[in-house]
Amino acid sequence: MTGSASCPALLVAAPASGQGKTTVTAALARRYRDRGLRVRVFKCGPDFLDPMILERASGHPVRSLDLFMVGEDDCRRLLYEAACEADIILVEGVMGLFDGDPSAADIAARFGLPVLAVIDGSAMAQSFGAIVHGLATYRSDIALHGAIANRVGSARHAAMLEDSVRAPVRWLGAVERSADFALPERHLGLLIADEIAGLDERIAACARGLPAAVNDLPPPVTFTPGTDYAALPADLKGQRIAIARDACFAFIYPDNLAVLRELGADLHFFSPLAGDSLPDFDALWLPGGYPELHAEALANNGAFLDALRAHHERGKPILAECGGMMVCAQELETIDGQTHVMAGLLPGRTIMQSRLGGLGLQECPWPGGTLRGHGFHYSRIETDLAPFAQTRNPNGGRSEALFIRGSLRASYVHSYFRSNSAAAASLFRITE
Known part of the structure; x- marks a missing residue:
């Protein structure tokens, strides 16, 4: 340009x-x-x-x-x-x-x-x-x-x-x-x-x-246009990615969808809250949102939780960000102290609290490269699973844990895919 x-x-x-x-x-x-x-x-x-x-x-x-x-x-x-x-x-x-x-x-x-x-x-x-x-x-x-x-x-x-x-x-x-x-x-x-x-x-x-x-x-x-921008490589060509999107899984940057499409991925959206079945696709993205407001509906959606477990057992990639990670834990405790059973892909539970649990920009060193993003959450996670790594807050604030369990990549961070498109692509190409 x-x-x-x-x-x-x-x-x-x-x-x-x-x-x-x-x-x-x-x-x-x-x-x-x-x-x-x-x-x-x-x-x-x-x-x-x-x-x-x-x-x-x-x-x-x-x-x-x-x-x-x-x-x-x-x-x-x-x-x-x-x-x-x-x-x-x-x-x-x-x-x-x-x-x-x-x-x-x-x-x-x-x-x-x-x-x-x-x-x-x-x-x-x-x-x-x-x-x-x-x-x-x-x-x-x-x-x-x-x-x-x-x-x-x-x-x-x-x-x-x-x-x-x-x-x-x-x-x-x-x-x-x-x-x-x-x-x-x-x-x-x-x-x-x-x-x-x-x-x-x-x-x-x-x-x-x-x-x-x-x-x-x-x-x-x-x-001015600045740097000339080359097309992204087709790192996800032919890859079918299912993306949860509804009032529970709502936090999606439009540019992240654009990046996945530019990388060649075929995107399919579904709503667990509406009772949609989990598509039998190659990879799954559970974005952040408000699982704490829909915990009972999620816990009662056995078909979705079972399909989520089966997807994980087959070694298919799952990216779970913030609220998505909360759904992947064993339990979710809401602010009123009620406990709801979740998918159990991560050991432990997440607990809603009245004070801020994390806020800040972050760098996430995943195996395929470092992605930039941010965290903003009112819950905390209690788990015996050792983090794969800790994020880096560029302003010296609190870091966040990055978890890997089989084909699951989970954290409180919402990543911005274009900050490292190759690293983003690697999250959806994991094989056991």
């Missing part, structure tokens, strides 16, 4: 989590989409839940941007490809603008993205301007395009907030506080998009509630 492409773009950020970034980003996407514009949305950092909502708002799959997990070259390529076909690019940040390593600010600086600050103004007045000023001046390598006050109580309240904002940052207006705009949450964040009643109506209502100033598109950004 050569040349460059220009497209209006914004990185939607905030001073902290819980300010309403996802709601405002989704509303912007719907507002622009309803105007007939071609909208492409990205999400900074590792995330599954926000992208599902942003996909509903924009009508297009939402890819991840992360300088560690995805890598700068792939981030650059994804933005360039979006700029070649879009009228507006939106990137939702992660946590606060400067939080994490890498942070949303690092993405903005690396690719020249102007920043839109979304700030919950519900419990402040003139301090709003101080926060805007801090976001605008904390780093010299990013540009704050404007600010939106979220959850504002009245026109008078909005006027006080507006008066506090200093040039050159633009006041773009306020979004009123309304239950119609709220997106429900649980322990891992927002609900899965399909679980939110009236989601499209909520997004549409918030899109109508955005200030008129957002109708003016942000300035165009020039994107």
